[in-house]
Amino acid sequence: MKTAEPIGLYIHIPFCRSKCPYCDFYSSVGKEEVMDHYLAALVNEMQTLRRVSPFLKGPLPPIGTIYFGGGTPSLFGGKRIACLLDTIASRFSVTENPEITVEANPSSTDAAFLSAIHSAGANRLSLGLQSAVDTERKALGRQSGAKETSQAIEKAIQAGFSRLSLDLMIGIPKQTPESLAKSLSFCLSSGAGHISAYLLQIEEGTVFYKRRNTLSLPEEDTQCQLYFQLCETLRDAGFCHYEISNFAKPNEESRHNLNYWRCGSYLGLGAAAHSFLFGRRFYFPRDIQSFLDGHVPVDDGDGGTKEEFILLSLRTKNGLDFADYQARFHEKLPQAFFMAAKNKIPPACIHLTEQSLSLTEKGFLLENEILAELLSAMPEEKSFHI
């Protein structure tokens, strides 16, 4: 694989104050002592790359973006994150002006944390708002209210953060167009230049899954209404719907996530962190103890297949660029793919030009069905290395 292209570095911080009833991310309630051991294990892996070395088919490319996700990185604390950033700066080649994002929960975001991570180089903060309506936040098991989020935003700006992202959720139990309007108005007045908006999914193994028959979830029609309301409000406020779940003001797109959607390479460190490097996917198991015990990542096979490239590209506003596809795979898309796009997908769901295929906002809503049609027109892939 020819790549001196910068890669993303993802660090998973699998600790939370308590488990939210809808959450399927890997995290557990964090104890200080375990967090210290976890920090030491991450630093050790960064310094030696011992466990990921079997997957490195050459020198590690320079790092262009760094993302601390979780779990709750803010609970991990400013000193530990600063220590990791110092280790990254001394150990790896990092491009100029890297984008460095830290996810934070308003209830564990104070001035000392913000100042520590900003001084260490973090330049983008992603706050988990979910809803600005306190009854909805409570239903989601969130400990802080909209007031704490406002205070966290204020402190972040004071600490020097100019790039802020807020997470928003639609399809929350008892959510209505009126309550979503309040959350959207909160987002717009916060000054955040980036909004990630997800439809609540009821995942197996969560508390919500057990209670799924008693949750007052909005009906499918209402969910669609909420989605279009979200798109319209953010569009009117100058946000671009640049990915199926992400909206940004000009130049505020998440560079780190764009790399994922462009099928770019990345290294993930920490329990449950996934990597895609030198055409290969691998991941650390969802198990903190396993990471502390020094276990090696699990090989997840070839990545960057044609199917993946199409699937990830169609998540973005720019969609699938046919020249990019041809440059990457040294062949054109098959005619059957275009026939499926023309004959099987409702015209209101796609933009098809000579150069590219992308989904409209209506198409984003039907993404799974559209992808199933398009991908079924592709010849079966055996194995593909880039």
Ligand code: SF4
């Ligand atoms: S704070 Fe975030 S990662 Fe932690 S349990 Fe809640 S939703 Fe999951």
